[in-house]
Amino acid sequence: MFTDSTPYFSVKHDFTAYLSPWPKEQALPTEYELRAMLPMGLLLINDVKSLESDCLLQLRHLDDDAKTVVDYLKLQSRKIDLILQYVLEREQHDGEQYQGAFFGGSGIRIISETPLNENEQYKITLHIREELVALLCFVKVTSSEPLDTDTSQASSRYISSLEFTQILETDVEQLVKASLSVQQKQLKLRKQAKASS
Template sequence: MQHDFSAYLSPWPKEQALPTEHELRAMLPIGLLLINEVKTLESDCLLQLRHLDDEAKTVVDYLKLQSRKIDLVLQYVLEREQHEGEKYRGAYFGGSGIRIISDTQLVENEQFKITLHIRDELVALLCFVTVTVSEPLDPDDNRASGQYISSLEFTQILETDVEQLVKASLSVQLKQLKLRKQAKSSS
């Protein structure tokens, strides 16, 4: 899904094996652990609340507001943390990988440890990627912007993080559809 986000990349040595899922979990900083736990609890709770009747709508709305407040506080905490690696601007994300924009061309097949932050969807995760393609951002532009767009495929990611990315992608898509519908109706 096309959407801006931040990605922090740290090169991963070719001679070093990728961590196992258990080792990846052990690498998670406290901020990411907190966000993942909150998102899991929230998801479980919302599933249960969907079975309530319309009279519970006020309670559900209140709980969503409380959840949003917690999300904002956690996002603030995450943004203040030190991030390992070089910061890149993300352009697309999905369940199988991401695309980032950079001032230098990345080397195909290079491995990176990466921390993703998709602020609007409160997604923050740590995973590993391989560069599959890195090409000029606009190859038809005669002025040569000097920027590159690189596709990165997930090589080690927690299953729960894949689910978060897919849900976030659907959420962003729904928001974009609503905005287009509003724009058409106001025209």
């Protein structure tokens, strides 16, 4: 169970988050309790990703002739991930839906119509579609500020920072890998844009 507030960088990227307030008087779940809370869809996608990464690690040690097989297996794995992601998105989700703006291994930032109260705890389900990440964890609100910088009128939207308070270590690893992947794609796009201008 990861409860450390190790600072990781975060990356700007759209995703979906479902937040359910967690009662103040109720303790956060243990690692065992958190695993027991995972819906079947999340368990399936986590198991598939774990099996996939173990298998790909072993295949990396094969010679160049195996590259075609590895590429084919990656394609098959991607298909399975996409189907699981589709199934997950169709499931009923607890909590209110929010638009995510930034994510990383330490926490997320979301956009809301009203400010969230600092230090409030939430149970949260995250879906980062392009990176095939879906997870359940707990967060605490560290700040909630107006998104609009124009001070002459009241803000209609807020950006809130949420730090992870209970999250499985494997989920932190998923988020770190996904943030690095998104950053690489963004850098590649910037290079292409500079080259074409």
